[in-house]
Structures are given as C-alpha cells and as structure tokens.
Amino acid sequence: MNKILEIHEADSDVVVQSGVRWDDLNHALAEKGIPLFFPLDPGPGATIGGMISTGCSGTNAVRYGTAKGELFLNITVVLPNGEVIKTRRRARKSSAGFDVTKLFIGAEGTLGIVTEATLRLVPKLPTSVAVAQFPDVSSAVSAVTEILQSPMGSHIQCVELLDTNMMEAINFSGLSERNYPVKDSLFLKFQGSPASILETSKLSHFQSARNAKESEELWNHRKIALWSSIAWMNDDRTRAWTTDVCVPPSALPTLVGESKADLDSNGIKHTIVGHCGDGNFHAILMFRDDEELEKVRGAVHRMVHQALELDGTCTGEHGVGVGKTKYLSEELGEGTVELMRTVKKAVDPLNLFNPGKLYPDPKTER
Amino acid sequence: MNKILEIHEADSDVVVQSGVRWDDLNHALAEKGIPLFFPLDPGPGATIGGMISTGCSGTNAVRYGTAKGELFLNITVVLPNGEVIKTRRRARKSSAGFDVTKLFIGAEGTLGIVTEATLRLVPKLPTSVAVAQFPDVSSAVSAVTEILQSPMGSHIQCVELLDTNMMEAINFSGLSERNYPVKDSLFLKFQGSPASILETSKLSHFQSARNAKESEELWNHRKIALWSSIAWMNDDRTRAWTTDVCVPPSALPTLVGESKADLDSNGIKHTIVGHCGDGNFHAILMFRDDEELEKVRGAVHRMVHQALELDGTCTGEHGVGVGKTKYLSEELGEGTVELMRTVKKAVDPLNLFNPGKLYPDPKTER
Known part of the structure; x- marks a missing residue:
C-alpha cells in the first residue's frame, strides 16, 4: 500500500496508495527532478490515508489550505457494505453534486477505508525564512494579521508562533547552535519570485536568513519543537x-x-x-x-x-479519536452531531468501522 | 435574507444571510474601507445560498479555490426534519470530524436550506492584467502550465482562455473600443507586491496593461463574453x-x-x-x-x-440540476451515486427537498 502509482506532471497531480508517506512522496518527486510538491505537512512519517482520515494540516496550510480543502482530487474507498468506490475523477473542479470525497476527510476511518488518492501538487518556489521577537503573543499576532492583509501576505507560506518557553527549550536542547532571545517569536517562510523575496526581507522587526543554508537552519529550529521540549525537561x-x-x-x-x-x-x-x-x-x-x-x-x-x-474548535488538526468525543456536542450543537450520526448509521448500519471513535455516545455524554 | 450580519476584519471573515449577493457584499466592504473581499466570482448577482448549493467557482478559483474549498467556514441550514443546525464554528480549521458544511456545498438544495454562512475574506492586493495571443489552444495551455509552475505562478489570480470566435465576437460587439487580433487569447490577472507585479510585466508574449485604468478595461472585455457572443449573432x-x-x-x-x-x-x-x-x-x-x-x-x-x-467532469461549476443527472453514474460510478442516494435518503427520507434534481433516477437511467 505504499506505491506511487501515477505522476501527471503537466496536471500537477499524482495518484498514490494510501500507505505512502507525504515526506517520502516529496523526496521521490525531488529525485525525479519534478519541480512540484505535496504541501500538506503534518508530523513527519504521516501517511496519506491517515492524513485524509484526521483531516490534517500543518505549517503550509496558511498558503495551501488543509486536507479539508482541495488538495485531494479523489479517493478510492472500501465502504462498510464491501463496495469499492472512487469518489470523483481527476478534474480539479467539479460541480457534479456534493463532493463525496469530503465525507471521508476527517471521518477517522468510521465511514470507509481509503486505499488510493489523487493529490494536487503545487510548484516548488524559492523560499526564504525570517525570524522576529515580540514583547508578547498579542503583538506577534497583530504583526501577522498586518502582513497577511498587506501585499506581502501573498508571499507567506508559513507563519509559526513559538512561545518564550519553546525558545528557551530550543536554546537548552543543544539541537541548535544559536542562542535565541527568550521571547515570543515568529518564524516566517516567504515564497515567490526572487524580487518579491527580496522585498519581504525589508519588513521591519524581521531578521531574514542571508542565504538558503541559513533559511534551512532556521526552519529546522522550528521543526525540532517537540524534541526540544522533552529535552528541556532533562x-x-x-x-x-x-x-x-x-x-x-x-x-x-x-x-x-x-x-x-x-x-x-x-x-x-x-x-x-x-x-x-x-x-x-x-x-x-x-x-x-x-x-x-x-x-x-x-x-x-x-x-x-x-x-x-472563543468560537473555536476542540481540535484544529489532530482529530477527535476517543479523547475529544465529549466536546463535539458543545462545539457543533446536538443537531449537527445527530446529522453526523445519521450519516454514519446510513453508511455503516452495523457499526463495523472504527467503532467507539469520533461520534459521542448519546448515553454517556456529559 | 440579504443582510450582512457581522464583519470580523481582524479575522478576515464575515457572517451573511444566504440571499446576499457576492458583488453586493464586496461593494459594501469597499464602501466601509475594509481592504478585504470575498473571492468567489460566478455570474454577477449570484447569491451566497445559490453559490453554496451549486458548488460554484469563477475566475479567481485558480488562486483562491472553489466553493468546495475552504471559503465557507460554516453554514446555518434548515434540515428536512425541521432541525436548524450550524455546521461548524468560526475557527478557520477544524479536525472535529468530517466537515458537515461540505454535505451542502453542491447538493443543490436537496439536503437542506441554507439560511446563513460565515465566509473567509482575502486581502485586496494590487493587480495587473495582461493579454497574449497564441497560434492555437494547445500553445496557450502550455504557456499557462509553464507560468503556473514557475515562481511567477504564485502571482496569478486569474487565467482565462478566449477562443478565436470569442475574440471576433468581442471585436464585433462594439462593447470594446479595441480591435483585438482574432486569435486564441489568454487574459491573465496578476496579483502581489508592486515589485512582483513589475516582474510579471516582463513575461514574453504578454502585453501588460500600462496602468490600473487599462487593467480594468482589459478585464471588462473578458467579462462581457456572454453579451458579446449574443451580439455577434446580430x-x-x-x-x-x-x-x-x-x-x-x-x-x-x-x-x-x-x-x-x-x-x-x-x-x-x-x-x-x-x-x-x-x-x-x-x-x-x-x-x-x-x-x-x-x-x-x-x-x-x-x-x-x-x-x-478524458477523466473529467460533466460540469466544472454550473451544477447538475435536471439536465446532467444522466451523466452522474458514468462519471462517478454506480457505487458513488448510490452512496449519494444513501445520504439523501437518510437526511431527507420523504424526499421533500428539491425532488427530481441532482440524483439520477435508477429507473430511467441510460
């Protein structure tokens, strides 16, 4: 289940089995010299099937959207009744009814087992990383809103907030040779043409990487967040x-x-x-x-x-599983949860697929 | 049903009733001096409710995605059982189960009646329009793929193909004071920072507008396509x-x-x-x-x-209605259509909502 089945470079899409890992896919594309990549980047090693089932996202979502957007052109699914379906064709857009693909994205395997998927790829563009420190989270978020709503906003590929503790952990871990100021910090990745990248380097507050190597180094420091946190505990x-x-x-x-x-x-x-x-x-x-x-x-x-x-959600990208089922009714309302149950019962009347996950049990609900 | 209920400028979103027209919404935002707009642009006068129900898109989809993407944060829907639900909260991302919003996008009113929606807005950026002629459609499409996969690709907001007949019709209509070469043509709209816009003007083949007025004029000629076509018949x-x-x-x-x-x-x-x-x-x-x-x-x-x-769809953005139901089984496969019917039956067992639309009748199918 980990094969790349078809690469359509001119269409910027690829057909894969669901056990393919997103990072392996991107390495394979790079090795073939194809200047495209799949932009969903949850934890390294995540498989396409898992990414569909949790409705994941990652650092690139601010530019390319999440798994719930338009990165999955179609999927092949085994339904609880044994039927194998393909949700759509390979066109990028379709108004041929509601998009059945979306039923399975974030359904955590409760409605079907994904076996194949057609993924949208996007062009690899020149990028540059910049870092900035702020007196508090509020100033950092204001700065992000201001940039995102300015002409520079179209060049933002990622914008990551690391709090004072995280910066201290990264310094402590020894995984970085830098010593960062222990302040609420933003790590930004810009993308675009060389001239536009040059423009972004003039943004006040931000220290831009001077070259590709430094960009990679800075971005790695963002990526070691989890390991640094644990190392910090010593x-x-x-x-x-x-x-x-x-x-x-x-x-x-x-x-x-x-x-x-x-x-x-x-x-x-x-x-x-x-x-x-x-x-x-x-x-x-x-x-x-x-x-x-x-x-x-x-x-x-x-x-x-x-x-x-604050009008938010109990999970932005990790999923519900067992631990967060109890928040769904409060978040979505009982009517919406009941609609989800109605769909589940219609598609999987015997409750064969991943029972106990996702849908709150009406009997044990708070 | 045509009220704008809430504008959240810092969050780049807006809550509207479903009778609001997308162009009226954008005018209202501009009048308030809010530098944001809603990028879905089907035919002028389309309402948010209709845009959700057909799963529409338009010229900006190449940059911002379609109605099936992530522009609708949540919707309020009256279900066939009389229940009124809100599909999600106002967070931009959520992994709290499959996204119930998506059930109603492209469902053509067969699963519920949309009464309100929360829409993502995007920043208004400087834009510039350019036009190019090609010997045939194939060369035009190759040029588009090449630009889209280059660093310039991140600056494309729209890329529209007008065939030789359409160019002749525009010339004939008298709606434009220009006389275009009667060739397969591309109309491109670039967006981005001033420096990046300047870069795009150096693309070979393309004649760029020299100023904002000329950009608007060129874009208008793209927008009069339908009227020109009818006028052409004389x-x-x-x-x-x-x-x-x-x-x-x-x-x-x-x-x-x-x-x-x-x-x-x-x-x-x-x-x-x-x-x-x-x-x-x-x-x-x-x-x-x-x-x-x-x-x-x-x-x-x-x-x-x-x-x-060619692995495509019977409709990219217009919808199925009555006329295209007969193509659904061929396009999606009988299993997928049956799954759509299963959802319809579960949500609307009495077939009250928009009967006869969208789902092919198994008895009369070709």
Whole structure:
C-alpha cells in the first residue's frame, strides 16, 4: 500500500496508495527532478490515508489550505457494505453534486477505508525564512494579521508562533547552535519570485536568513519543537501530552495568554508552537507521573472549553479519536452531531468501522 | 435574507444571510474601507445560498479555490426534519470530524436550506492584467502550465482562455473600443507586491496593461463574453445555451479542439471562454429555433462524453440540476451515486427537498 502509482506532471497531480508517506512522496518527486510538491505537512512519517482520515494540516496550510480543502482530487474507498468506490475523477473542479470525497476527510476511518488518492501538487518556489521577537503573543499576532492583509501576505507560506518557553527549550536542547532571545517569536517562510523575496526581507522587526543554508537552519529550529521540549525537561521520566485547539485568529492571544496562566498556576511545564496565521496552536504539556498526568488532563479540558467559548474548535488538526468525543456536542450543537450520526448509521448500519471513535455516545455524554 | 450580519476584519471573515449577493457584499466592504473581499466570482448577482448549493467557482478559483474549498467556514441550514443546525464554528480549521458544511456545498438544495454562512475574506492586493495571443489552444495551455509552475505562478489570480470566435465576437460587439487580433487569447490577472507585479510585466508574449485604468478595461472585455457572443449573432431570435465541462488541465487542448471541430461540422455558432488554469471551460452555443436547439443538445451531449473520456467532469461549476443527472453514474460510478442516494435518503427520507434534481433516477437511467 505504499506505491506511487501515477505522476501527471503537466496536471500537477499524482495518484498514490494510501500507505505512502507525504515526506517520502516529496523526496521521490525531488529525485525525479519534478519541480512540484505535496504541501500538506503534518508530523513527519504521516501517511496519506491517515492524513485524509484526521483531516490534517500543518505549517503550509496558511498558503495551501488543509486536507479539508482541495488538495485531494479523489479517493478510492472500501465502504462498510464491501463496495469499492472512487469518489470523483481527476478534474480539479467539479460541480457534479456534493463532493463525496469530503465525507471521508476527517471521518477517522468510521465511514470507509481509503486505499488510493489523487493529490494536487503545487510548484516548488524559492523560499526564504525570517525570524522576529515580540514583547508578547498579542503583538506577534497583530504583526501577522498586518502582513497577511498587506501585499506581502501573498508571499507567506508559513507563519509559526513559538512561545518564550519553546525558545528557551530550543536554546537548552543543544539541537541548535544559536542562542535565541527568550521571547515570543515568529518564524516566517516567504515564497515567490526572487524580487518579491527580496522585498519581504525589508519588513521591519524581521531578521531574514542571508542565504538558503541559513533559511534551512532556521526552519529546522522550528521543526525540532517537540524534541526540544522533552529535552528541556532533562529528566528520563518525562512524557509529553500534545494537544491542539484553533480559534478565530484575533482570539489567539487571549487563548494563549489564559492557557499559559492556567498551566503556570498548576505548575505544568509546557511549550507552545502555533500555526499562527490560522489561529491554531499546539501545547506540549510535560508530565512525569500519574499525579502530573491528571493535572495535565484537567488543563487540556479547560483549554478546550476556553477555545469553544472563543468560537473555536476542540481540535484544529489532530482529530477527535476517543479523547475529544465529549466536546463535539458543545462545539457543533446536538443537531449537527445527530446529522453526523445519521450519516454514519446510513453508511455503516452495523457499526463495523472504527467503532467507539469520533461520534459521542448519546448515553454517556456529559 | 440579504443582510450582512457581522464583519470580523481582524479575522478576515464575515457572517451573511444566504440571499446576499457576492458583488453586493464586496461593494459594501469597499464602501466601509475594509481592504478585504470575498473571492468567489460566478455570474454577477449570484447569491451566497445559490453559490453554496451549486458548488460554484469563477475566475479567481485558480488562486483562491472553489466553493468546495475552504471559503465557507460554516453554514446555518434548515434540515428536512425541521432541525436548524450550524455546521461548524468560526475557527478557520477544524479536525472535529468530517466537515458537515461540505454535505451542502453542491447538493443543490436537496439536503437542506441554507439560511446563513460565515465566509473567509482575502486581502485586496494590487493587480495587473495582461493579454497574449497564441497560434492555437494547445500553445496557450502550455504557456499557462509553464507560468503556473514557475515562481511567477504564485502571482496569478486569474487565467482565462478566449477562443478565436470569442475574440471576433468581442471585436464585433462594439462593447470594446479595441480591435483585438482574432486569435486564441489568454487574459491573465496578476496579483502581489508592486515589485512582483513589475516582474510579471516582463513575461514574453504578454502585453501588460500600462496602468490600473487599462487593467480594468482589459478585464471588462473578458467579462462581457456572454453579451458579446449574443451580439455577434446580430439576430433578434438568437438564444444561447451555456454549458461547462472540466478536465485535467493537460487535456484541455484536446477537448477544446475536438469540441470546436464537432460544433463547426454541425454548423453551430459558438464561442468559448475557459478558466484555463483549472482545465474548465464554458461553451456558449447559439441557436435560433427548435431545429438548431436539437443540434446544440446533441453537441453538448458529445462534449460531456468526451470530457468524461478524458477523466473529467460533466460540469466544472454550473451544477447538475435536471439536465446532467444522466451523466452522474458514468462519471462517478454506480457505487458513488448510490452512496449519494444513501445520504439523501437518510437526511431527507420523504424526499421533500428539491425532488427530481441532482440524483439520477435508477429507473430511467441510460
């Protein structure tokens, strides 16, 4: 299930089996000298099937959208009744009814088993990375909104927020030879023609990489967030609970501020890294024993509730699984959850596929 | 039902009732001095509710995606059982299950009645228009692929193909004071920072507008395609059948070439205008009486079949309605159509909402 089946360079698309990993696909394209890539970039090693089922995204989503957008042209699915269907053809656009593909994106395997997918690729463009420090999260988010709504906004491929703790962890980890200022920081990746990249380097506040090597180095420091966080604890027993929530972008400073205050007051060591352009952030919460685990559990619960109060979602890109089913009715409303159950019952009347996941059980719901 | 309910400038979104027209919304935003707009641009006067129900797109789709992408953050829907639901919250991203919003996009009112929607807005950027002539459609499409896959590609907001007939019609109509070369032509709209716009003006082949006024003028000539086509006939009895199909972009020259040959050999006067970056085109087929109408009907049928043979769709953005239900099983496969019917039956067991539309009747299917 890990074969690349067809590459259509002129159409910027590719047909793959669902076990293909996104990073392997991009390496394979690069090796063949094809100047295109698949822009969804969740954790390294994620497979296309998993990415479809969780409705993932990643750092490039601010430019290219998420799995729920238009990057999956069609998928081949085994339905619970044994039927094998292909949801659409290879045209980029279609108005031939509602898009059945979308039923399976984010359904966490409860409606069908994905076996193949046709993916949109995008051109590899010159990129450049820049870093900036801010006095607080609020100033960082304001700066992002301002850039995104300016002509420079069309050049932003990624815009990542790393909080003071995360910067301290990266310094501590020894995984970077730099010593960053321990401040709320933005890591931006710009893309575009050489002249436009040059323009972005004039943005005030930002220190731009001077060359491709430095860009890669800076971006690597963003990418080692999880490992740095654990290294920072300097303790073999440390484990990490990673969670994610997403709110309208302007509410991000409120949510990050309140969450950090709550975590600090409960003595929970944590780092935060956010897909700031979309109002989405990950909290990495460290614990060493069951007592600390319980504290972390409580903090995640409060963070989700606060996200919902701010018109947000209990998960921006990680999915529901078992742990977050209890938030769905509050987030979506009972009518919407009931509609999801109606679809599930119609497609999988015997509840064969991934039972217990995603849909809250009406009997045990809070 | 035509009220703008909330404008969230810092979040780049807006909440509207479903009777709001996209062009009125953009005028209202401009009047308030808000530097954002809603990029879906089907025919002028289209309402948000209709745009959701047909799964529309338009000239900006090559940059911002279609209605099936991520421009609708959530919608409020009245279900056939009388329940009123809101599909999601206002966060830009969510992995809280499959996106129920998408069930209603392109469902042509068969699953629910949309009453409100939260729309993503995008920044208004400086733009510039350029025009180029090509010896044939194939060279034009190759040029588009080349630009789209180059660093300039990130600056393309629209790329429209107008065939020789369409250029002749525009010249004839008197709606333009220019006299264009009667050749297969591309109209491109670039966006970005001033420096990047300047760069695009150096593209070989293309004649760039020298200023904003000229850009607007050129773009208007693209926008008068339908009226010009009818004026071209110079005959009060003329009516037009507009249809659209979509194929993988590299198959567009084949489809346009074969379709034009078929139309010519049947004596059907026609013009073609295409959203060339996405492999989508509209054919405007003229007829004056029932006999010509029947010829047109036959030509549309052959055009759809040819699109399906090329791994395309019977409709890129117009929808299925009644006329194209008969192509759905061939395009999507019987299993996929049956899944659509299963969802329809589960959500609307009494078949109350828009009966007869979209889903092919298994009894009368070819």
